[in-house]
Amino acid sequence: MKEEKKAPAFLKNKLVKNLICLVLILTVAGITGWEFYRFRTYREEIKAPDGTEIQHLSDYLPSLKGTAGDTEIYVFRGEQDGGSMLVMGGTHADELAGHLSAIIMVENLKVTRGTVYVIPRANNSGFTNNFPQEASPMYIEIPTANGTRTVVYGSRATNPVDQWPDPDLYTHYPSGQGLSGAETRNLNRSYPGRENGNFTERVACAIRNFINTNAIDLTIDLHEASPEYPNINSSVLHERAMKLSGDASLELDDLGISMRMEVSPVNLHGLTHRELGDYTNTLALLMETANPCQGRIRGATNAELALMGKDPCYVKASELGYLYIPYDENGVAVEERCGRHLQAIQVYAEALGWVFGDEYTIEMTGLPQYNDLISASVGDWLK
Ligand SMILES: [Zn+2]
Numbered sequence: 001m002k003e004e005k006k007a008p009a010f011l012k013n014k015l016v017k018n019l020i021c022l023v024l025i026l027t028v029a030g031i032t033g034w035e036f037y038r039f040r041t042y043r044e045e046i047k048a049p050d051g052t053e054i055q056h057l058s059d060y061l062p063s064l065k066g067t068a069g070d071t072e073i074y075v076f077r078g079e080q081d082g083g084s085m086l087v088m089g090g091t092h093a094d095e096l097a098g099h100l101s102a103i104i105m106v107e108n109l110k111v112t113r114g115t116v117y118v119i120p121r122a123n124n125s126g127f128t129n130n131f132p133q134e135a136s137p138m139y140i141e142i143p144t145a146n147g148t149r150t151v152v153y154g155s156r157a158t159n160p161v162d163q164w165p166d167p168d169l170y171t172h173y174p175s176g177q178g179l180s181g182a183e184t185r186n187l188n189r190s191y192p193g194r195e196n197g198n199f200t201e202r203v204a205c206a207i208r209n210f211i212n213t214n215a216i217d218l219t220i221d222l223h224e225a226s227p228e229y230p231n232i233n234s235s236v237l238h239e240r241a242m243k244l245s246g247d248a249s250l251e252l253d254d255l256g257i258s259m260r261m262e263v264s265p266v267n268l269h270g271l272t273h274r275e276l277g278d279y280t281n282t283l284a285l286l287m288e289t290a291n292p293c294q295g296r297i298r299g300a301t302n303a304e305l306a307l308m309g310k311d312p313c314y315v316k317a318s319e320l321g322y323l324y325i326p327y328d329e330n331g332v333a334v335e336e337r338c339g340r341h342l343q344a345i346q347v348y349a350e351a352l353g354w355v356f357g358d359e360y361t362i363e364m365t366g367l368p369q370y371n372d373l374i375s376a377s378v379g380d381w382l383k
Pocket residue numbers: 091092095223224
């Protein structure tokens with residue numbers, strides 16, 4: 001007969017068992033709580049050159065002061081007068097190439113004519129949490145000549161700590177358009193925003209106020225999307241930016257970069273390319289690159305996928321003709337994605353002068369060209 005295993009005597013005591021459970025629960029809660037707290041309070045470094053002028057969104061909407069919605073606006077003024085441009089990364093904090101391109105701009109840009117403003121973390125609150133159930137990495141480590149740089153990989157939406165609960169139905173102000181409740185925390189569904197609105201609407205309102213106060217000629221919002229999304233490798237633009245975008249796309253084509261143009265639907269509300277074009281005088285557009293990390297058919301979602309953009313499921317999808325970009329086993333590395341964004345920004349800045357006249361010219365140096373990036377590493381452009 002098989003001998004029955006007996007539990008150790010101390011486990012027969014109910015109090016001891018309960019205490020062990022309590023200790024285990026507190027240990028798990030402590031470890032995960034610490035991770036959440038660290039992510040919420042972590043500040044990634046952006047190494048702007050000494051003397052760089054830094055403004056804040058709260059300068060344009062004081063109620064953001066002291067909240068996670070406040071964020072830096074880096075200002076680069078040329079000695080000569082010219083046009084003005086705003087570049088935003090981090091509207092969606094899980095779209096690495098947009099965020100990283102803005103950081104590369106802040107760390108390398110020199111403007112000789114006109115003024116360029118860069119906001120690397122447009123929805124700063126999105127950098128304090130991850131999107132639930134996406135299993136995204138929290139931090140991306142990038143080797144540089146001066147050691148490893150850590151970049152935050154955040155969420156598409158405002159942290160619920162800053163804005164909660166979500167309604168069942170999000171009613172966009174002022175259009176009355178109805179959207180899914182979770183979109184109420186999406187900065188790119190919250191424009192033009194309102195001064196006394198919810199947290200995300202106030203961030204949108206501050207950006208609109210900033211554009212109006214500084215009479216920004218051109219606003220470029222940097223994004224990424226999944227390889228199966230039709231609008232990738234494209235500019236989505238307000239109709240007033242059509243001529244500018246047409247000229248810029250032709251120039252990019254000459255440089256070997258295909259950039260599709262999509263005109264913003266008049267009845268799709270809340271987005272930069274619609275509302276900033278309607279509620280300010282800026283020429284508004286949004287650019288998308290392809291990031292398999294955001295796709296529905298991806299495999300493991302980790303820092304390597306965010307950086308290298310290689311996923312065998314997407315190779316298969318490409319072979320079956322389901323994608324809107326060329327895609328093979330080489331993937332779409334972050335160098336290619338940042339290269340597209342940064343090259344297009346430089347071409348758009350130049351095109352302002354061609355299209356609207358000499359007084360709108362922006363002249364800048366210091367940024368990598370597309371070919372510089374794809375033949376090197378993004379880390380080579382981080383200080
Ligand atoms: Zn996006």
